[in-house]
Amino acid sequence: MTNLLEEKMNRQITLAARPEGFPVPEDFKLVETPIPEPGEGEVLSRTLFMSVDPYMRGRMNDRASYAANVQIGDVMVGGTVGEVIASNDPDFEVGDIVQAQIGWQAYGVSKGSNLRKVNPDLAPVSTALGVLGMPGLTAYFGLLEVGQPKEGETVLVTGAAGAVGSIVGQIAKIVGCRVVGVAGSDEKIAHVVDELGFDAAFNYKEVDDYSAELQRQCPDGIDVFFDNVGGAVSDAAFPLMNVRGRISVCGQISQYNLTAPEQGPRMMWYFISQRLTMRGFLVFDFEDQHAEALKQMAVWVNEGRIKYREDIWEGLENAPEAFIDMMRGGNVGKRVVKVAD
Amino acid sequence: MTNLLEEKMNRQITLAARPEGFPVPEDFKLVETPIPEPGEGEVLSRTLFMSVDPYMRGRMNDRASYAANVQIGDVMVGGTVGEVIASNDPDFEVGDIVQAQIGWQAYGVSKGSNLRKVNPDLAPVSTALGVLGMPGLTAYFGLLEVGQPKEGETVLVTGAAGAVGSIVGQIAKIVGCRVVGVAGSDEKIAHVVDELGFDAAFNYKEVDDYSAELQRQCPDGIDVFFDNVGGAVSDAAFPLMNVRGRISVCGQISQYNLTAPEQGPRMMWYFISQRLTMRGFLVFDFEDQHAEALKQMAVWVNEGRIKYREDIWEGLENAPEAFIDMMRGGNVGKRVVKVAD
Missing domain, CATH: 3.40.50.720 (NAD(P)-binding Rossmann-like Domain)
Incomplete structure (x- = not known):
């Protein structure tokens, strides 16, 4: 861990209340917590982009569905693209760009097995949450x-x-x-x-x-x-x-x-x-075929046969609004929230 | 054609009116017509048993669905088991028991390709409309x-x-x-x-x-x-x-x-x-596998692993009532109408 990080705090969006009907900003809460340290085999990533997706609405309910629900006070779930800033997994180096599942927060630790490396030369890294994700x-x-x-x-x-x-x-x-x-x-x-x-x-x-x-x-x-x-x-x-x-x-x-x-x-x-x-x-359901499909998708994107539009909001603190607006149909293409450069 | 047949008339149940909601007896009409003569490649069968099935309700509507609907004045559609009494198809002999699709009538002609021979030694021939049909x-x-x-x-x-x-x-x-x-x-x-x-x-x-x-x-x-x-x-x-x-x-x-x-x-x-x-x-949809499946079903029936009950009504003239009662859930097992011995 660097001195820089020790001086900084993590920022997280947690679930403050379970929505009744459409979510409202008060259902979310921005909190500051210490930046976590990666344990054995873990990787700390700094979030560059966060995804907001319709499935997240289901996780806010009080009943688990196909996946566990988010508890009140927990960080909202979701995919991120981040930069590795500390790693206890030999497969990941500081500076690697990774697609992680750390949710709505600026920093988070993951098991290496839950990370996917993103090639920044292939396409903008944010596409790892969209067309190439x-x-x-x-x-x-x-x-x-x-x-x-x-x-x-x-x-x-x-x-x-x-x-x-x-x-x-x-x-x-x-x-x-x-x-x-x-x-x-x-x-x-x-x-x-x-x-x-x-x-x-x-x-x-x-x-x-x-x-x-x-x-x-x-x-x-x-x-x-x-x-x-x-x-x-x-x-x-x-x-x-x-x-x-x-x-x-x-x-x-x-x-x-x-x-x-x-x-x-x-x-x-x-x-x-x-x-x-x-x-x-x-x-x-198709996890064993994901890698192959991503290769095919990258080919189609690079050939121009698949176009994509990203709908990028700025600032972790704006994630709740970006999500609520997306649930109301405000997005054209993939909505992501840019958290850091 | 025998003299006997020339003396007799065919009896048919035709569609008299399209039902609104549940069918009623007045939606059907019993008519007498000459017994038809089989044309080239055709077979005349005398009906022993007629089937009444839920799908027939759809055929009474004014809209065709997956199959053509019955027109007013037409004989009601349906499967029958009958005895061949005249044949212009070398594959069928007088006396053969056949499963036909001639509908609610005492006599009817079929192309040989629309007939299936029924083995009367295997099970009661009426089962060709039920468990073995x-x-x-x-x-x-x-x-x-x-x-x-x-x-x-x-x-x-x-x-x-x-x-x-x-x-x-x-x-x-x-x-x-x-x-x-x-x-x-x-x-x-x-x-x-x-x-x-x-x-x-x-x-x-x-x-x-x-x-x-x-x-x-x-x-x-x-x-x-x-x-x-x-x-x-x-x-x-x-x-x-x-x-x-x-x-x-x-x-x-x-x-x-x-x-x-x-x-x-x-x-x-x-x-x-x-x-x-x-x-x-x-x-x-599974027509090409029917013969094989019927063999398997016959084995299970003969082994006693599949039991069946038949719910037999007597008299062609009672087919409308047998059908209406079946649509109201009156049957236990397969309802058929016995038309002749």
Whole structure:
């Protein structure tokens, strides 16, 4: 540990209260604590970028789901990109850039086994939280493994301008599909159609009849439905699925901040008449294939076949607001929080 | 054609009106027509048994679904077991017992390619409409191919005492699963537990809290949910599915007679958190494996490992009532209508 570090304090965002419905700034608390020292086999990293992602909303609830929830007073969970500043693991040297899971804090220790080295020559290091990180892998496996798209098929993507949806649509174009997106602002629609090459897209906030609009934009029906959102748009998509269609359930962001469960039309009949398959997944289900997929994604990014946009907020103290605004759809592309240079 | 036949008339049940909600006897009409003569390559069969099945309700609607609908004035569709009484197909001889698709009528012609010979020494010929026919195959493929049950897993079956559900549970027992059934009468519950060997079952008409009852009967959660029914019991099953659980969607009989679509709680989140797969199917999707599966089913039946009950009504003219009563859950086991000796 250097003298410099001994003089400084760590800054953390902790969970102050469990949200009821949409999170509010008061649900979070900025605290100062001593910078931790790495134990045996551990690595101390200084956070450069922090990720804010929709899944974090689930961790704020009082019930554990597929992963443990955050306890009141605990540091918020999440992925980071940081610089190694002290290491007791021979695989990591001071100065290495690493993708870690230390959450919303300026410094943190990790077991080396929980770190992934990031090559700063490949792309901006922040992309290790986006197109070349968890969201990119989520898009890759959720589309290719779960959705099984084939050339000439129609792929519908909700949350089309988000960190995952924007990549899903572009991989589907590489496969040779017609890609239709749904998003929540005209800026997002312009982005996915004009910059990312989606074939069509619509702003659900400007459309009354989702079914009619989907029929217009998917004249040959829907073969793969990649769902990040759920709710009324999904309701309208099920009846338009083609025979042997696949539904890849990645997220249900429309439901995460509801204070009471929502009802919707039943759609199991469509599964019989159209022989549909719906499968939910987590990116961790494909962990043994992550390294290979990241290589493929890096190739596509470097070839310009996959474009990405980052939506960077500055300052660890602004992470709660960056997160809340993202949950309300404020982001275009991957939202990250820059913590240090 | 024999003189005997020339003297007689055919009797047919035709669709007289499209049902609104539950079918009523007035939706059907008994008509007499000349007995048809088989054309080139065709076979005339005299119906011994007719099948009544839930899927027929969908064919009575004004919209085609996965198969063409029945037009007003047309003979109701359905499987039959009959005796060949005239044949222009060298593969079929007078006296052969055949499983045909001639619908609700006493005589009908079929292409030979649409007939399957039935071995009367193997089992009562009526079973070609049940355990050794379409319902048995539906159970076989819907459980083994779609549900993918493994030894030690818990399988939940709705419509447990019906033609399909009763077989699903027994195949699941052969695989080595814990089998829980849901049905609509105490007689059905006694049948599936005491006679068919289900591990547990409950009468949903006598239970208020489906979730609590399912938790009691499935203490280790649900790995495979074979759904014939849909509606409120299914709603309660989704939250109890185990990680990587499979939902095999075979039928949704609770929904077939609704005059307005029903709403239910959204359950797509469970697909993510538990990584569920839901797949709907039709028995025809597995047509190339039917012959092999029927052989296996016949072995199990002859070994006494699969038991079956037939619920036989007499008289072609009673088919509408037999069908309507079956749609209301009146049957235990496979309901067929005996038309001739």
